[in-house]
Amino acid sequence: MTRYVISRSFTSSVERTPRVLEIAEGFGLGLSDKKFVIYDNLDLNIEDGDVVYITGQSGSGKSLLLRDLKSQMQAAGKSVVDLNDIVLEERPVIELIGRTTTEATDLLAKAGISDAWIYIRKPSELSDGQRYRLKLAKIMESGADVWSADEFGAVLDRATAKVIAFNVQKVARALGKTLMVATTHTDLKDELGPSLTITKRFRERVDVEQA
Ligand SMILES: Nc1ncnc2c1ncn2[C@@H]1O[C@H](COP(=O)(O)OP(=O)(O)O)[C@@H](O)[C@H]1O
Numbered sequence: 001m002t003r004y005v006i007s008r009s010f011t012s013s014v015e016r017t018p019r020v021l022e023i024a025e026g027f028g029l030g031l032s033d034k035k036f037v038i039y040d041n042l043d044l045n046i047e048d049g050d051v052v053y054i055t056g057q058s059g060s061g062k063s064l065l066l067r068d069l070k071s072q073m074q075a076a077g078k079s080v081v082d083l084n085d086i087v088l089e090e091r092p093v094i095e096l097i098g099r100t101t102t103e104a105t106d107l108l109a110k111a112g113i114s115d116a117w118i119y120i121r122k123p124s125e126l127s128d129g130q131r132y133r134l135k136l137a138k139i140m141e142s143g144a145d146v147w148s149a150d151e152f153g154a155v156l157d158r159a160t161a162k163v164i165a166f167n168v169q170k171v172a173r174a175l176g177k178t179l180m181v182a183t184t185h186t187d188l189k190d191e192l193g194p195s196l197t198i199t200k201r202f203r204e205r206v207d208v209e210q211a
């Protein structure tokens, strides 16, 4: 069990252009610097192999939390792979993953790709959703300790997002990997079975539910 403490705030200073001044005057807005607190000593306990589900509205602070957790984990010596950092070579899908064809089809199936027609296409010829699933397959074979996905499933329809969520947590748990996902969607709880659900509210408010 590792303890992570997250604190984040910003000081906003407004650039005083003529239009900004006009708006400030018209709407009676003050322009003095304001401090916005997003996390105030949020205390989290995360164990290797946990599934961490971060939700909250757009702008509430999900990406910041994910980024801070990632860097604290890296500082603690863990290897972290981020779905958004996966670069796909422009070669047939079946060549991009696994040491053998069987291993490749196996990994792809776990990520929701089991169509021979997709195996022989190149990443640029896939839909966003198919590319996303391919990246998930790449994460699964990465060997990293922590798998992180911001905007998890955003390019997938909800039914597919649920299937993928279920499969990814299953593989992560089988391999003892820590999985952290952030999304505005709150409908993945059954599929992810999270060890930790973090619901970010506005200001520094946050609800934490430990399973
Ligand atoms: N560099 C920054 N300077 C000022 N405010 C920031 C900065 N980065 C993020 N924020 C603010 O922090 C809040 C949370 O951002 P973010 O974590 O990206 O939200 P989410 O991922 O939940 O949509 C937002 O309101 C955003 O405007």
Ligand SMILES: [Mg+2]
Pocket: 062, 063, 064, 150, 151
């Ligand atoms: Mg975000």
